Amino acid sequence: MPAPKNPFKAALRDDRFQLGLWVALASPYAAEVISGSGYDWLLIDGEHGPNDIPLLSAQIQALAGSGSHPIVRLPIGEAWLIKQILDAGAQTLLIPMVESVEQAQALVRAVRYPPHGIRGVGAALGRASRFSRIGDYLETANDEICLLVQIESRAGLDVLDAVAALDGVDGVFIGPSDLAADMGHLGKPGSPEVLAAITDAFARIKTAGKARGIMTLDLEQARLYRDLGATFMAIGTDVTLLVSATQQLREAFLAGDATAGPVSGTKPVSGY
Template identity: 40%
Template sequence: MPIHLTPTFRERLAAADRPLVGGWVCSGSPVMAEVMAGGGLDVLLIDMEHAPNGLESVLAQLHAASGYEVTPIVRVPSADPVIIKQVLDLGAQNILVPMVSTAQEARDVAAAAQYPPAGRRGIGSALARSGRWSRVPEYLARGAEHVSVFVQIETVEGVENAETIAGVDGIDGIFLGPSDLSASMGLLGQQTHPDVVAAVERSFAAGRAVGVPVGVNAFDPATAKAYLEAGASWILVGADVSLAARGVERLAAEFIPSSPAGA
């Protein structure tokens, strides 16, 4: 029986009449992925870069999210074409690649996510969830339609090259990472520093100049709202592990006044 895949994040952004809002799953837990998926967010970012995730746990989280309206994106740990191929074969339709600072690096990412002759993604969809084991009509011929590719700008060099990165064919948008960007600017841990915010907003302008959506990570509510006002197409505003940590701390502070959280 033919199967039709869900719309990509690229398509969802294009159809949206407001910025899309999402959260991270950094626990590696499919249970937490489902909790987050059912909470009303637009986007679920499954992290392989800083979270204890391998292929099997990512697959379990994709399964957990598949029954909900949320759009899952997988952040791969690097631009390694083998990892990109494996994650796409798991059935991830949307990927985010960290630490992209030049147009050439972006071109390499785009090539890794597309089948020949446009790219160099390995052919294995008949054996994989990506093409639902040959149940998605013309998956190989239409592979690029079923995948959206976003790159993360996290360095001073990346900000300087933001427009050329965003303009690379096969890159569907850029995403700003203020944490590593602040470190690259000599402002480690100061994600909301005015200079960091200004660099993010310059990158927004660069992306919009070539007509691609721009996103950003912002857990501070005031900063997140400012980025939305500055034109962010999508924004990530929290993570499962952070939400759980702060929730436990609030409980401890309320019921155990002498606890570290309540001291």
């Protein structure tokens, strides 16, 4: 039995659009709840969410069997972190702040077994090999790992063509907020100059034949990114949705809004 198939990687290879959501609450229970909402993928955020390897691992497990593929964003692209989270069962990684070809090449090597990389041969101790029950995991694992690199600075844009051309880089994710800040538009990822940079980046990534990713909390902006050719895109975060829903419910009640109630599409259950 070979390594489990990576449906997200297969979708990117077939140029099928994949819709996602950010999961940053650092809660396996919350991740499991969200996994029933129909998103193609959920990004478990280890960069800005208060996560560590055990928590990331628990959230990967919470998504098992759901229709939502877990993508893990590590806080930094260190080989030892990559080694641990791959053995814990992650198949798709998003690595932030990639700014050089050498850095991207090191990431490719970190997710592959020797002789093509430096991933340690120890998956028998982890979930990745079903605790050694997948007999040919070592021979098949490389093909199912999906590496996404995050470009979010002018330095990253400068090397984008070379990074996107690398064998082993499956997709390039543009980080609009950090890119905007680096371009002098802090807090304004929708500014014309930033949008022009994203538009150009998408075109260059497409020329390299790689998937194009991005995220936004603005649905109008999301539709624009989709029209520009985004292959995988997140349209919200669990944190902001929780803040918005709880605040709106309270405000609607205090305003006497009789239409306020459960989220559309859900059925109230007695005995809360």
